[in-house]
Amino acid sequence: MATDLNQNEARQVRESPRAASGDGSAYSKMIPQDAGTAWAEERTRVAVGRNINVSGKLIFHEPVRIEGRFKGEVRSAELVVIAEEAMIEGKVCAPRLLVMGELRGDITGCERVVLGPKAKMFGNIEARNLTICEGAYLEGKVRMSGVEVPAAKPGP
16 A cells, blocks of 8 residues: 555656656755746737738737747737747747747847747847757857856966
């Protein structure tokens, strides 16, 4: 019976999105759930639907999802999700950004950026936090804003 209970607990730890280290320790419970997964499932408004081509400047005050092709600038006060089938050519500025499709342009002013496993990013990223999933492609420069780097100490 004790073996079944331990296997049950182990399965719950593996299945729990908050237990990223899988060891069930207090530390693993402090790690937040995977942002990419949570953001992909978050309720969003579709701004550019599939099979739609749009150009211009989009400004939102709510979570938004882009599923088609867009050329221009996207700004949001919330989350921006670039769906797997989407392609954006231009600048994106939002506190949270999930790229699952293709982005050809720069990302600025982000608190957190997640490049999903099928993401293709061609451009520069300026963000406080960056997560790159296995399988994602990134061609460009990354600047971690808001991160203090201690000065190098002179050698002995």
